[in-house]
Amino acid sequence: MSSSVADAAPERAPSGAPPAPKALSGTLLALVRREFWEHRALWVAPAVVAALMVLGALFATVKYRAPHADLSGDHGPWNGMTLFAVMQGFVSSPLSLVTSIVLLFYLLDCLYAERKDRSILFFKSLPVSDGLTVLSKLLVALVIAPLGVYALGLLASLALTGIWQVNAVLGRLPAIPGWDLGGWLQAELALLLCLVVAALWYAPCAAYLLVVSAWARRNPFLWLLLPPVVAQILERVAFGTHYIASFIAYRLLGVWPILFSHVRLGHGRAFALGSGLAQLDLKAVLTDVDLWLGLAAAAGLVFAAIRLRRYRDDT
């Protein structure tokens, strides 16, 4: 204020150099951990589903006996690896489905809830950039949660194999055929690559959800559904076409026909999983121009979400 009294305040003693900013990786880790504190459904929902499946298998084997079931498939006898792969596929599908739904609501909520309860004012009082904050949410949705599902699927299928093994020893189920480590590793690698492809393909969807979440003043779910639904209706009424609907469907599912283009219909699923890597047409996916267009769109949308979080002033 006035200089006459301000000189009563001595200058700030040089208290050494200012502490270096925290390492980016440490801050990012803290941000990711924070997401799992706030959105407990991210880990509770898949964990409950996995636990239910293992429990279900336990109860089923109490009732069901097939000690002499025929384990020969269309393409020769099953081995331990294919059994395991089938089991992991069986466990992973519901886990992925549940996690996808959880992630949908997570992404829609993560930049909206903090504005609604005004806790954004607390987070913005800390030296964490909006860019890093938004990226941490994308990281959770596209990397951490899928890897968690993978690990959980692995654990659950190990548990299921254990249950089978116990039952085989008790003579209630046929013994698990011999193991094929190389084949098993291939199946695991194939599963992980599917997750990578999914992360790349769904990145624009996730980024779009972040934009809606950062933009909506209320009811982000409505803001998610309304524009595409209205656009589709208008298109149908005005032109009688449904390009928007096919575009959305393509963006939601289009990558899988490309990835599995080698798989011929009529082949057994166990065979498809069993052949692991050979079944995936990674080259076709990675050279697909739509994948890269999608990633470019994702980058733009993430940038928009960051700007919205930085400048939206509605608290």
Place this chain on the structure above:
Amino acid sequence: MSAVIEARGLTKSYGATRALDGVSFTVEPGRIVGLIGPNGAGKTTALKAILGLTAFGGELSVLGLDPRTQRDELMREVCFIADVAVLPRWLRVRQALDFVDDVHPRFDRARATEILSRTDIPMASRVRELSKGMVTQLHLALVMAIDARLLVLDEPTLGLDLLYRRKFYDTLLNDYFDRDRTILLTTHQVEEVENLFTDVIFINHGRVVLAASIEDLGNRYQQLTSAGDQATRARALHPFYEREVFGRVAMLFEGRSAAELGALGELRTPSIADLFVAKMQGSPNT
């Protein structure tokens, strides 16, 4: 040392409402500045501009940085409590310590723990389980353990009972404030905290009505209580505000000497609350 905050002609409109209408002020280091004004005067908007939370017009430098473009750097030196109860309700006390410790280079966890140990706040509680007063205590504990050069508090004790309010300001003054730090505080409970401030800025309708240090206030403003003939003579000296108290008249003067007024009644330095009321009622309603 250069000013902590240097604001020149800040403007901000919400639709047709001018929340900031050319606000200029300076905050020097080592001061406790009260930004005081009625509801809707533009206090919070001014703070949001300082903290880089909103877009605005005009020139503004906070610790030499522009809050519009250098917000991330600014937040290493500045700490703020925007309002009571903005701590996320799902957060546990222990998680709050973990999180701030992980992201803030100037956070002293041991100090925060020590401050918390003087309260009844359990480490395992979630924020939603705490009373409003406890949430404020928790937030204050986090902020006080951060070695920031500027602390900004926006109505930090709104809705708290007297005991918590008193404790809040005592802790702030005794355990946090020193000559290296600057505190900018908005409140409309002026009478309660007027002994806290070293400087005050009155703001109304988006404009600065008065900005002065407490020492200056004593030199610039006089409150005269008189009656009858003396009051008539005092009125000729153009008080800028007057009101009747128990049949006597209290008048506020600016820039009159004690010699001029002393003979006309009881003379004293007006309280900030009295000055505030006088300035707010005297300022034009635009």
